[in-house]
Amino acid sequence: MEKMPDKERIWTKEYMLITVANFFIAINFYAQLTTGAYFAIFELGVSETLAGFAAGLFVVGSLAARLILSKYARQRHYKLILVIDISLMVIFTALHFTVNGFAVFCVFRFLLGATYGISSNVFMTIIALIIPEGRKGEGVAWYSMSQILGMAMGPFCAIYIMHSFGFDGVFLLLTIVTAIALAIICFVKQPEEAERAKSLPVADSARVTDKPGSEEPGSNKPESDKRRSAERRPDKLPAEERGIWQFLERTAVRISIFCVIIYMCNSNYQSFAPVFITESGAPGLSSAIFLASAGAMLAVRPLIGKLFDKYGPNMLILFGLIIYTAGFFLIGQGALSLFVPAALLIGMGLSSIYGTTLTVVVSDSPRHRLNVANATYFLALDLGAAVGPAIGGGIAEHMGYSMMYFVFAVVVAACIPLYFGYVAKGRARMKGRA
Numbered sequence: 523m524e525k526m527p528d529k530e531r532i533w534t535k536e537y538m539l540i541t542v543a544n545f546f547i548a549i550n551f552y553a554q555l556t557t558g559a560y561f562a563i564f565e566l567g568v569s570e571t572l573a574g575f576a577a578g579l580f581v582v583g584s585l586a587a588r589l590i591l592s593k594y595a596r597q598r599h600y601k602l603i604l605v606i607d608i609s610l611m612v613i614f615t616a617l618h619f620t621v622n623g624f625a626v627f628c629v630f631r632f633l634l635g636a637t638y639g640i641s642s643n644v645f646m647t648i649i650a651l652i653i654p655e656g657r658k659g660e661g662v663a664w665y666s667m668s669q670i671l672g673m674a675m676g677p678f679c680a681i682y683i684m685h686s687f688g689f690d691g692v693f694l695l696l697t698i699v700t701a702i703a704l705a706i707i708c709f710v711k712q713p714e715e716a717e718r719a720k721s722l723p724v725a726d727s728a729r730v731t732d733k734p735g736s737e738e739p740g741s742n743k744p745e746s747d748k749r750r751s752a753e754r755r756p757d758k759l760p761a762e763e764r765g766i767w768q769f770l771e772r773t774a775v776r777i778s779i780f781c782v783i784i785y786m787c788n789s790n791y792q793s794f795a796p797v798f799i800t801e802s803g804a805p806g807l808s809s810a811i812f813l814a815s816a817g818a819m820l821a822v823r824p825l826i827g828k829l830f831d832k833y834g835p836n837m838l839i840l841f842g843l844i845i846y847t848a849g850f851f852l853i854g855q856g857a858l859s860l861f862v863p864a865a866l867l868i869g870m871g872l873s874s875i876y877g878t879t880l881t882v883v884v885s886d887s888p889r890h891r892l893n894v895a896n897a898t899y900f901l902a903l904d905l906g907a908a909v910g911p912a913i914g915g916g917i918a919e920h921m922g923y924s925m926m927y928f929v930f931a932v933v934v935a936a937c938i939p940l941y942f943g944y945v946a947k948g949r950a951r952m953k954g955r956a
Contacts, residue, residue, distance in 0.1 A: 530657065532660065532661045536652060536710060536711060537649065537665070539706055540649055541649075541665050541668045542668065542706055543645070543703045543706040543707050544641075544642070544665070545668035545669075545672050546672070546700065546702050546703035547608070547638065547642065547645075547672070547703050548668065548669050548671070548672020549676040550615060550676065550700050551642075551672070552674075552676035552677055552792065553676035553677060553679065553695075553696055554580060554631075554634065554676075554696070555577065555676075555789065556677035556680060556795075556796060557677075557681065557692060557796070558576055558577045558793065559576065559577045559796075559911060560573075560796050560800075561627070561689055562576045562624065562627065563797060566623070566624050568624055569915075569919060570794075570797075570915040570916075570918045570919040572624065572915075573793075573911070574793065574911035574912045574914055574915020574916065574918075575628075575912050575915070576628055577789070577793040577915075578789070578907065578910065578911045578912045579628050580631040580632070580634065580635040580908075581635055581904045581905075581907040582632060582635065582904070583631070583633060583635030583636035583637075583639065584635040584636060584904045585639065585901055585904035585905055585908060587636040587637070587638075588639045588640070588643050588897045588900055600648055601711070603640065604645075604710070605708065607637050607640045607644075608641055608700065608703055608707060609704060611634065611637035611638065611641065611704075612704060614634040614637060615696050615697045615700050616693070617630055618693045635904075639900065643897050643900055646665075646896045646900070647892050647896050649661070649665045650884045650896065653665075660827040660831060661827070662827065662877070662880055662884055663823060663824065663828075663830070663881070664824075666823070666876065666877050666880060667824075670816070670819040670876075671816065673815075673816070673819070674812055674813065674819065674820075675816065677792065677796075677812035678813045680695070681796055681808045681812070683695055685805060685808075770894065770897075770901075771894045773883075773886040773888075773891075773952065774886065774895045775898065777879050777882055777883060777899070777945050777949075778883075778898050778899050778901065779902065779944075780879070780940060780944070780945050781875075781879055781902045782902045782905050783906065783933060783934075783937055783940070784846075784875055784879075784906065785902070785903045785905075785907050785910065786913070786930075786933075787910065787930040787933055787934055788907070789906060789910035789914075790910050790913075790930060793910075793915075794911070794915070794918060795811060795853070796808040798856075798923040798927075799858075799861060802856060802858060803858070804858050804861075807858065807861060807862075810865075811861050811862060811865035812865070814862045814865040814869065818865070818868075818869030818873070820873075822870050823873050823877060826838060826873065826878060827877065830881050835881070835882050836946055838877075838878040839874070839875060840938065840942075841871075841874055842871045842872070842874030842878065843871065843934060843935070843937055844938075845870050846867070846875065846934050847871075849867030849868035850868065850928075850930050850931035851931040852864035852867065853865075854924050856924045880899065883896065883898070886949070
């Protein structure tokens with residue numbers, strides 16, 4: 523078998539280290555997201571609305587951190603940022619042992635969310651830069667498997683340990699896995715300008731590597747190239763990158779708005795499903811549904827990247843939205859026999875939507891704006907995850923969990939015309955002008 527050229531390889535050392543580290547960070551994030559509302563309700567004695575606020579506050583911190591990062595962490599000092607950030611994540615996770623009131627809990631939730639927002643954005647930016655251009659769909663798909671595994675294993679392990687050893691056991695587990703991620707990052711090499719440029723198209727490589735004053739004496743570099751290099755300076759940004767566009771990437775806005783709604787619904791599944799199942803009389807089933815979601819996500823995920831590269835995103839998004847809607851409708855029935863089938867459908871639907879939308883963002887954005895594009899996308903995820911539990915908690919407190927999930931089933935179904943009428947048409951017009 524002919525050896526694949528290095529420039530077409532996905533599974534490089536840096537790719538594997540970042541992917542594994544992201545898995546451990548994702549365990550922390552999704553375990554915190556899933557057990558936060560439970561902890562607030564049953565340990566701190568607050569209402570569903572306040573529990574939803576605490577669950578959302580965890581993601582508000584992540585959102586705030588991404589806003590700052592999108593402007594001030596442009597293709598430099600990635601390893602230093604990760605080492606500092608994940609070190610703080612270990613500290614904030616361990617400090618949960620000292621929580622003795624709702625206000626303190628909220629402060630730690632915000633700080634921990636901020637550290638997650640920074641690490642996940644930097645991870646995705648590095649991954650997007652080192653994946654070969656012709657294998658973006660496949661490369662992002664395999665990387666996002668680490669997120670999916672963390673999304674499944676975090677809640678499963680946390681809920682099992684919570685019922686067996688209490689919340690101290692959960693905090694110990696999460697401190698350990700985050701420390702493992704920190705150790706892995708120490709072996710990641712800081713991407714150099716030249717190494718990153720190899721993964722970029724020629725036009726965008728010039729933007730990364732060219733700097734004012736870097737031309738050889740007598741260089742015949744066109745004046746337009748020199749002007750583009752100067753435009754990369756923060757004090758002389760081009761018009762399309764000024765104002766709010768220092769923080770947001772235009773090509774990622776439409777699909778990010780769509781994702782706000784999707785992740786608003788998913789955060790309620792993550793946050794309140796364990797409480798709903800416990801109140802339905804089967805607390806032991808809580809961990810099983812997240813294991814079922816994981817199995818479904820893993821079953822379809824390897825296909826998503828290849829199907830994306832071959833057929834594009836629209837078919838995958840439609841498939842994901844239909845079965846995602848069905849999953850929320852089933853869990854809203856409140857029947858114990860339907861919780862696992864609902865989890866399977868939700869897992870398959872979310873896997874299809876997450877993998878496809880993330881690949882769209884990576885594929886559509888200019889290479890020199892990858893960090894900002896990723897920040898835009900994950901800001902949307904954070905915003906949806908932040909407001910979702912607050913809204914869902916209010917609905918559940920006044921109308922019950924079944925009605926809450928019925929409401930979100932209708933919301934997901936409404937995303938079908940939203941995607942094809944707003945996102946898909948917008949992408950088509952954008953590509954037509956390119």
